[in-house]
Amino acid sequence: MMLSGEEWQAVRLSLDVATRSVLVSLIPAVAVAWALARGRFPGRMLLDALVHVPLVVPPVVVGWGLLMLFGLRGPIGAPLYEWFGIRLVFTTGGAALATAVMSFPLIVRAVRLGLENVDPGLEAAAASLGASPLDRFLTVTLPLMSPGILAGAITAFAAGLGEFGAVITFAANIPGETQTLPLAIYTATQTPGGEAVAGRLALISFTLAMLALLLAEYLARRMHLLLGRG
Amino acid sequence: MLEVALRHRYGRSGFALDASFTAAGVTALFGPSGCGKSSILAAVGGLLRPDAGRVALEGEALLDTARGIFTAPERRRFAMVFQDARLFPHLSVATNLRYGLRRAPAQATGPGFDEVVALLGIEHVLARRPGRLSGGERQRVALGRALLARPRLLLMDEPLAALDAARRAEVLPFLARLRDAAAIPILYVTHALDEVDALADQMVLLAEGRVLAQGPVEALAARTDLPLAARRDAGALLTCRIAAHDQACGLTQLDFPGGRFAVPLRAEPIGSQARIRLRARDVAVATEPPRGISTQNVLAAQLVWVGDATSSPEVFLQLALGPSIILARVTRDSITRLGLRPGLAVWAVIKAVTFDHATPPPP
Numbered sequence: 001m002m003l004s005g006e007e008w009q010a011v012r013l014s015l016d017v018a019t020r021s022v023l024v025s026l027i028p029a030v031a032v033a034w035a036l037a038r039g040r041f042p043g044r045m046l047l048d049a050l051v052h053v054p055l056v057v058p059p060v061v062v063g064w065g066l067l068m069l070f071g072l073r074g075p076i077g078a079p080l081y082e083w084f085g086i087r088l089v090f091t092t093g094g095a096a097l098a099t100a101v102m103s104f105p106l107i108v109r110a111v112r113l114g115l116e117n118v119d120p121g122l123e124a125a126a127a128s129l130g131a132s133p134l135d136r137f138l139t140v141t142l143p144l145m146s147p148g149i150l151a152g153a154i155t156a157f158a159a160g161l162g163e164f165g166a167v168i169t170f171a172a173n174i175p176g177e178t179q180t181l182p183l184a185i186y187t188a189t190q191t192p193g194g195e196a197v198a199g200r201l202a203l204i205s206f207t208l209a210m211l212a213l214l215l216a217e218y219l220a221r222r223m224h225l226l227l228g229r230g
Numbered sequence: 231m232l233e234v235a236l237r238h239r240y241g242r243s244g245f246a247l248d249a250s251f252t253a254a255g256v257t258a259l260f261g262p263s264g265c266g267k268s269s270i271l272a273a274v275g276g277l278l279r280p281d282a283g284r285v286a287l288e289g290e291a292l293l294d295t296a297r298g299i300f301t302a303p304e305r306r307r308f309a310m311v312f313q314d315a316r317l318f319p320h321l322s323v324a325t326n327l328r329y330g331l332r333r334a335p336a337q338a339t340g341p342g343f344d345e346v347v348a349l350l351g352i353e354h355v356l357a358r359r360p361g362r363l364s365g366g367e368r369q370r371v372a373l374g375r376a377l378l379a380r381p382r383l384l385l386m387d388e389p390l391a392a393l394d395a396a397r398r399a400e401v402l403p404f405l406a407r408l409r410d411a412a413a414i415p416i417l418y419v420t421h422a423l424d425e426v427d428a429l430a431d432q433m434v435l436l437a438e439g440r441v442l443a444q445g446p447v448e449a450l451a452a453r454t455d456l457p458l459a460a461r462r463d464a465g466a467l468l469t470c471r472i473a474a475h476d477q478a479c480g481l482t483q484l485d486f487p488g489g490r491f492a493v494p495l496r497a498e499p500i501g502s503q504a505r506i507r508l509r510a511r512d513v514a515v516a517t518e519p520p521r522g523i524s525t526q527n528v529l530a531a532q533l534v535w536v537g538d539a540t541s542s543p544e545v546f547l548q549l550a551l552g553p554s555i556i557l558a559r560v561t562r563d564s565i566t567r568l569g570l571r572p573g574l575a576v577w578a579v580i581k582a583v584t585f586d587h588a589t590p591p592p593p
Contacts, residue, residue: 121316124277127303128310129330129379135304139329143320227320 003204007197009176010184011204013092017167017180018160020096022153025104029152033111038120054166055105063169066098070170090171095178098166103156110155114148115141147223151216158212162205181205232257232383232415236273236283247280247439256409256416258426258447261436267419268387270436274417275310275385276303287383287415307338309381313388315372317360323371324356330379338380341411346374349411350404366397373401373408384416390425402428423463427507451507452555454537454546459557465509466556472498481526481582488552491527492582513558514579515547517568526582531556533574539565549578 003011035041036048054062070077070088080086088094118141126136164182171178173187185201188194235250247266251257259267272278274285276292279300285293292301292308309330317326331343347353350370355363363371369389376384389405390398402425409416409429418430426433426447434444435456443456450456451467458464470484475495482496484506498504520528529551537546539562547558547570556578564570 119316121312121314122318124303125310125312125316126318126329127277128275128306128308128385129375130304130307130333131329132302132304135333140318 003200004197006175007184007201010179010181010201011208013095013176013179014161014181014205014208017092017095017099017163017178018157020093021099021103021160021163022107022157024096025100025107025156026149026153029104029107029111030149033108033115036108037112037115051108052105054102059102059163059165060169062101063098063166066094066101066166066170070094070097088170090174090178092171092177095167095171095180098170099160099163102163102166103159106159107152107156110152111145111148114145114151117148118144144227147220147227150219150223154212154216154219158209158216161208161212181208231288232274232417233284233286234270234274236270236280236285238269238273238278238280238283245439249434249436249439249441251434251441251444253417253432253434254415255431256418256429257432257434258430259417259419259434259436260421260423260426262421264438265436266439267421267436271310271385271387271417271419274383275308276301276306277310304333306383307334307379307381308383308385309376309379310385310387311369311372311376311389313392315360315368317363317368317371317375319360321359322356323352323358323360323363326360326371327356327375327378330375330381334378334380340380340414341377343378345411346378349407350374364397365393366400369393369397369401370404373404377408377412382414384412384414386416386418388419388421390422391420405429423458423461423507427467427505452548452557454548454557459510459546462511463507463509464557464559465507465512466554468506468508468554468556470504470506472496472500472502472504474500486551486554488550488554489529491529491580494582508556508580510546510557510559512581513549513556515549515558515560515564515568515570516577516579517570517574519577520579523579524581525579527578527580529578529580531576531578533570533572533576535572536565536570549576551578 032047032051036044067089068074072078072081072087072089077088080088088097122140123136126140131139162182164186167178167180168183173179173183179187181201181204185198185205188198188201232253234253236247238247245266247269249266249270259270261267269278273280273283282295283293284291291297291299292306293299318329327343341349347356350373352367352370352374355367360368360371373389390401393401406429420426430447432445433447433450435442435450435458437457443450448467448469450458451465453459468486470486472482473485473490474483480495481492483490483492484504496504531549531551533547534550534555535548539545543562544559545562545565547560549556549558558578
């Protein structure tokens with residue numbers, strides 16, 4: 001199957017955007033999952049609901065919200081641009097941000113599940129053996145919750161390859177900059193005679209997502225063996 | 231010496247804990263489920279922050295709510311052993327064992343890695359993951375891991391309770407060896423009296439969050455005013471020396487302060503110590519020396535105390551054998567029939583086979 005330069009560009013861009021979105025959201029997702037699973041603070045339910053908002057509102061609304069916040073005149077976008085020269089709207093970084101927000105609930109859910117599988121009794125044992133809270137987190141909790149983190153990261157990556165509504169609203173549809181696979185497919189379907197292109201890209205999209213999910217399953221099994229739960 | 235004084239209430243109308251005691255050597259916190267013994271251990275270890283209280287080891291306060299002192303568990307150096315071993319599943323046995331050792335202060339002393347591994351007989355499992363261990367092996371590794379953390383105090387929360395009878399019998403001797411090797415105070419939570427008999431010097435008797443009595447195990451065992459006396463295995467505890475083995479008769483002679491008696495052959499070497507629980511219900515009393523009787527042990531004794539015969543059909547007697555006090559339990563009818571009263575010279579009749587349950591057989 002031959003792909004044109006532009007089609008390859010869309011594939012590469014999708015991989016780039018999905019990777020960046022996962023890298024951006026991983027640490028905040030672990031922090032939020034920790035707060036939700038272990039934290040006792042007022043507003044925990046509110047935070048839980050807020051994290052899950054992207055799952056239930058139309059992606060266009062998320063894109064619009066990002067545009068309001070991170071636009072060049074937005075409350076976050078303006079200082080970012082004026083102080084650091086960072087512009088997110090209509091850029092690859094913006095596409096990654098939109099994708100990260102959309103897939104954030106997926107990572108948080110998986111990481112939280114992984115964390116809830118860690119027996120707090122093991123952390124108590126580590127404490128009685130002289131390990132400080134950070135030491136306990138790094139040597140006991142983190143390794144034991146890593147299957148959840150990995151599952152979350154791969155699922156978010158697979159979903160991020162296909163993020164459409166939020167990306168097109170916030171980052172627009174610029175070839176080579178923000179035109180990821182789904183946006184390229186959409187463009188092709190809007191172009192007379194673009195059916196063949198759309199079909200090829202759709203097939204690639206499907207294959208990439210399947211590969212990611214199979215990899216997640218394989219790694220999850222390996223991790224369980226490594227963690228001594230085999 | 232460990233000083234503990236705690237007050238804690240779970241919820242507004244929940245379980246209330248109000249206990250204070252001192253501990254030295256091996257101290258058993260003994261009581262039924264829900265008496266608060268595990269909560270006390272968690273508070274001593276720093277895993278539970280009580281409403282009010284003080285925990286001090288050798289005069290150094292680790293917790294003192296009145297002075298706003300709370301030392302984090304990782305800085306107390308009170309290693310804990312839990313009922314459910316709690317080995318780190320992602321680390322090998324060897325790495326588990328070294329977890330506390332690597333975090334112990336450089337000046338802390340204690341038995342070394344190889345010594346502990348040999349003591350607990352876990353050489354063959356060092357490379358394994360905890361998931362591949364038997365229950366008994368897992369608990370032995372947990373004991374070693376706690377000891378290797380070079381703690382100032384060992385906290386044990388029913389370390390044998392999750393094991394079946396065979397595994398308990400396997401681990402109990404290792405616990406005794408660890409106690410002798412550790413040379414640090416141990417606070418030992420249990421609801422199994424045979425573990426107290428086998429391991430503890432002191433006992434803190436708990437019920438419903440309060441301390442009923444505390445003192446040397448032998449002293450508490452000889453009392454009849456405690457819930458201990460209502461147990462089927464109530465009876466005096468005697469520290470004996472293995473005096474002689476008679477292979478032909480299948481008997482071992484035990485010396486105790488105030489006499490000697492025979493029990494079925496035991497495995498311990500001559501000269502070693504054994505603590506024997508002499509159940510009150512297995513001790514009969516005679517006013518004349520009985521003859522033509524199968525019972526091995528007929529010991530001259532003096533009746534020193536007769537329990538209240540009005541409230542119950544069964545009555546406790548305290549018998550003095552030299553400096554040792556043993557308990558006997560007889561019917562009210564026997565008291566009147568034999569005219570039992572304090573000061574009377576009697577014979578304590580003790581069947582030899584009554585002892586074989588007292589301690590689990592050595593491996």
